[in-house]
Amino acid sequence: MLKQTVLDLMRVTGAFAPFRVANRSKVLILTYHRFSAAEADHKTSAQAFADHLQYLTEHYRILPLGQIADCIATGKTLPQGVAALTIDDGYQDFYDVAYPLLLKHRVPATLFVATDFVDRKCWLWTDKMRYLTAHTAAAELDVTINERSVKAAFTTARSRHKAANRVNALLKTLPNEQKEEALKQMATTLGVLLPAAPPAEYGAITWQQAREMDNEGIEVASHTVTHPILPNTTNEQLRYEMTASRARLEEELGHQVSLFCYPNGRQDARVQQATAQAGYRCAVTNQHGMNTLGTPLLGLQRVAPEPDLSHFVQSTSGFEEIKSVLRNGWYRRLAAPTTTAATVPQLFTETINQA
Known part of the structure; x- marks a missing residue:
């Protein structure tokens, strides 16, 4: 309780603002999964998501992930303070709860769907x-x-x-x-009989909803066919999950699909190679962090925010990353024999830039 009170105080007094400014040259990619109308465990409520969107529109320039990928691929300079929203899996609650709020705030996003899930052929x-x-x-x-x-x-x-x-x-x-x-x-x-298809609580969007959202600025992209842990698949399974999902999406949406999300963020060199061979130009992981022009396009990092606004502001500011770099690098450099009072400001700037 005390920790939350301190965190709330830091937010309202603007304590995280310097960290957000220090990271303004990096790309923030957020990741979400489940949503709910009211507060519920393991889901982002409508009110919490609305608060997130309000904060983001006030402090960031929110761009589609595809546009960000284009800039990184071509070396084009991105605006300062860029963010993107991504949502994994394609649950019905995204359409019911989050999508209307994205439209209201005029915020683009990328929805990664497992195609057999949308086809009602499998559970996640x-x-x-x-x-x-x-x-x-x-x-x-x-x-x-x-x-x-x-x-x-x-x-x-x-x-x-x-x-x-x-x-x-x-x-x-x-x-x-x-x-x-x-x-x-x-x-x-x-002693439980699993239904052949997931019940409504675990259900997916429909293709009609996917096309509607795609036409309204929500990039609908690939999250494989059946959502397996890709490093655990055979080469044949891996190729199928990559290529068949892309083909199914392009069949339903009527245009090229080149964005990908690794299920559970799991990937390795073999999986990344298969991703490129399947024709994807950009893929996101679950590795925590922000991105620069030097971040591999098939290994983009994301931040998974907690619902409450104070934790959200903290995690999106890069506070934890800078704190970690300072802890691991700043003190060692400060103690180096070559460090003098005159070089401390430069050392601090260099350490912050490494965060």
């Missing part, structure tokens, strides 16, 4: 475990995956969700087929 697999823990009559969970165990008591809705996330973290280490088999076994163990 991480939701399967959340569904299982939410609907089981079992009192606890005791499972071992990859020689690592998860034990949890189901006492509240929050404890059930937390247990699902712990299991999902282990499932992400498995090859795709083993992951799906493990989910089937857990459904049997927990």
